[in-house]
Amino acid sequence: MDVNLAIGLVESILAPKSLNHIQIEIVRGVIAGRSYQQIVDATKVDRLASQQARGTEVETIDSGKYKVSYVKTTAAQLWQLLTQRLNQKVTKDNLAALLLWYVKQSAAKGLVDSQSESDEDLPDREIQQSRVNFGLDGAFYGRAEEITTLTNWYVVERCRLILLIGMGGMGKTTLAAEIAAQLSGKFDRIIWKSLVNTPSIKVLCLDLLQALSPQALVDLPDTLGGQIDLLIASLRQDRCLLIFDNVESILAGQVQCGQYLADYDGYDQLFRAIGGLPHKSCAILTSREKPHTIARLEIVNPQLVKSMNIGGMESTAAHEFVQSQGCPQLPEWMWQEVHAHYDGNPLALKIATMAAIEMTGGGEKMLELYPLMKAGKLQFQSIDDSLTRQFDRLSQIEQQLVYWLAIAREPITSTELRANLVIHPHAPGEIINALQSLARRCITIGSNSARDRLRQRKWSIQPVMIAYVTRRLIDRFVAELAPESSTNIPIPDLRDRFFHLNHYAIIQPKPKDGICQIQRQFILQATIERLIATWSHPANLSQYLDRISTEWQDLDPLPIGYLGSNLVNLLTELNLK
Numbered sequence: 097m098d099v100n101l102a103i104g105l106v107e108s109i110l111a112p113k114s115l116n117h118i119q120i121e122i123v124r125g126v127i128a129g130r131s132y133q134q135i136v137d138a139t140k141v142d143r144l145a146s147q148q149a150r151g152t153e154v155e156t157i158d159s160g161k162y163k164v165s166y167v168k169t170t171a172a173q174l175w176q177l178l179t180q181r182l183n184q185k186v187t188k189d190n191l192a193a194l195l196l197w198y199v200k201q202s203a204a205k206g207l208v209d210s211q212s213e214s215d216e217d218l219p220d221r222e223i224q225q226s227r228v229n230f231g232l233d234g235a236f237y238g239r240a241e242e243i244t245t246l247t248n249w250y251v252v253e254r255c256r257l258i259l260l261i262g263m264g265g266m267g268k269t270t271l272a273a274e275i276a277a278q279l280s281g282k283f284d285r286i287i288w289k290s291l292v293n294t295p296s297i298k299v300l301c302l303d304l305l306q307a308l309s310p311q312a313l314v315d316l317p318d319t320l321g322g323q324i325d326l327l328i329a330s331l332r333q334d335r336c337l338l339i340f341d342n343v344e345s346i347l348a349g350q351v352q353c354g355q356y357l358a359d360y361d362g363y364d365q366l367f368r369a370i371g372g373l374p375h376k377s378c379a380i381l382t383s384r385e386k387p388h389t390i391a392r393l394e395i396v397n398p399q400l401v402k403s404m405n406i407g408g409m410e411s412t413a414a415h416e417f418v419q420s421q422g423c424p425q426l427p428e429w430m431w432q433e434v435h436a437h438y439d440g441n442p443l444a445l446k447i448a449t450m451a452a453i454e455m456t457g458g459g460e461k462m463l464e465l466y467p468l469m470k471a472g473k474l475q476f477q478s479i480d481d482s483l484t485r486q487f488d489r490l491s492q493i494e495q496q497l498v499y500w501l502a503i504a505r506e507p508i509t510s511t512e513l514r515a516n517l518v519i520h521p522h523a524p525g526e527i528i529n530a531l532q533s534l535a536r537r538c539i540t541i542g543s544n545s546a547r548d549r550l551r552q553r554k555w556s557i558q559p560v561m562i563a564y565v566t567r568r569l570i571d572r573f574v575a576e577l578a579p580e581s582s583t584n585i586p587i588p589d590l591r592d593r594f595f596h597l598n599h600y601a602i603i604q605p606k607p608k609d610g611i612c613q614i615q616r617q618f619i620l621q622a623t624i625e626r627l628i629a630t631w632s633h634p635a636n637l638s639q640y641l642d643r644i645s646t647e648w649q650d651l652d653p654l655p656i657g658y659l660g661s662n663l664v665n666l667l668t669e670l671n672l673k
């Protein structure tokens with residue numbers, strides 16, 4: 097048996113766990129018919145693996161080589177794990193035979209089910225007729241337009257690759273499951289793969305080949321290209337629907353949107369083949385971010401590769417959905433505001449409903465929370481956690497732009513945004529690139545009205561994001577002005593210590609009518625309230641702000657930034673209290 101195939105099969109049996117260095121060497125050695133001593137002799141200690149092992153089992157490792165006893169114990173643990181997964185006693189002597197047996201079993205079943213460990217995540221499996229098979233057993237609401245379009249894309253336009261892109265919780269996975277159920281009659285096979293545990297392209301290809309063309313595994317090509325060719329051949333032979341859920345898991349964070357994680361570029365090759373080569377199947381991807389492959393393919397091949405933005409659920413369907421979660425029917429005007437506040441995001445609406453029931457006991461009493469929501473004071477940890485994960489993936493310039501879009505609180509042009517970044521100016525092209533990258537992460541929305549198209553495009557972020565980013569910024573302001581940091585500021589440190597207060601304006605220098613008042617209420621007053629809560633004596637706070645202000649004014653030359661005007665605004669507001 098081919099050694100790489102054996103390693104891939106073992107990884108696939110143990111998925112989502114992947115093999116570490118020594119486990120790979122054990123499988124390699126055993127398949128090659130080596131004894132444990134020969135495996136030790138043939139294997140150099142992996143530096144990283146040895147560091148990890150040293151933390152726990154120092155005595156098991158000699159310098160430069162693993163100890164035989166360590167290799168034997170690790171092998172025994174591996175056989176035990178495989179025994180549990182396969183329900184067959186696995187030993188060093190029968191590993192190769194059992195792997196062949198496993199391939200035949202998979203061929204007979206048509207697919208290997210690899211269970212996922214995450215609760216949120218759907219197990220990989222072949223769909224039967226209904227989305228209940230994916231564990232989505234609640235009723236499905238709305239999305240009629242999306243379903244019509246998606247059906248048309250496959251049935252009429254013969255699309256080969258479709259990306260459902262949207263913020264977390266918008267309902268991409270649910271929609272993919274629903275469309276798979278509705279179109280199940282049109283496909284011979286439907287295969288669902290979640291990428292949440294970041295399977296390597298090698299493991300994914302092997303899994304797909306096992307499901308679609310198990311006989312191919314007996315003489316598997318060595319190269320990824322060869323394996324992908326085999327896969328495309330089976331997509332040509334049968335009408336298959338492949339669903340790759342959570343594609344953002346294999347994309348890198350803190351860089352411009354759409355790049356793959358290190359060692360995951362093989363996915364580019366796979367997606368290009370599915371989108372570019374002739375076959376009669378279709379792949380649907382769900383993702384919070386657009387992989388660069390798709391961005392390119394939909395330009396080169398717009399007929400066959402398409403993406404659909406999954407925004408909020410339409411108002412009436414969303415209202416029915418929250419009622420199914422226990423929310424009373426709200427007066428229409430109130431519902432419109434709640435719907436807009438959560439951007440129609442079904443997960444956010446569901447979390448908010450559940451929390452509101454918890455807080456009030458449910459029923460009409462839930463309506464009493466409305467003023468808190470209006471004032472931006474109703475926040476839910478799990479919504480914030482999800483937004484934090486999205487924010488932390490942004491590159492530095494993207495984070496800066498998102499802060500400024502939250503401060504602006506209304507759509508603004510890239511020129512206006514650029515003018516705000518006074519400390520580290522950026523070229524217009526950099527700002528546009530970053531805004532487009534943010535759009536590919538579904539964070540910014542570029543206006544598309546005919547009027548704006550004639551002038552310059554305006555950019556904004558969604559209300560839930562505005563509320564979250566504002567809270568995050570206020571947290572930073574308050575931390576920078578914490579009482580414990582108030583003693584002995586060495587002057588050269590001012591710019592570092594008040595980094596956010598110097599980079600971002602609490603009230604923009606030239607705000608438009610109405611916006612100044614909103615910034616005052618949602619940023620300035622909210623910061624003051626938080627500061628008063630952390631400083632037991634407002635007089636001390638006031639003295640401290642005065643002191644920094646004086647030290648700042650004394651700097652020569654006066655540094656660029658917003659610290660000076662922010663301190664003036666804070667002092668003025670504090671004195672009004």
Ligand SMILES: Nc1ncnc2c1ncn2[C@@H]1O[C@H](COP(=O)(O)OP(=O)(O)O)[C@@H](O)[C@H]1O
Nearest residue numbers: 235236237263264265266267268269270442443
């Ligand atoms: N059309 C819908 N009908 C009913 N429930 C939905 C719908 N869309 C989303 N949901 C619910 O909202 C939650 C988030 O949806 P999900 O599909 O997981 O979002 P995403 O994949 O975009 O992160 C799920 O709990 C799901 O049950």
Ligand SMILES: [Mg+2]
Nearest residue numbers: 268269342382
């Ligand atoms: Mg999902």
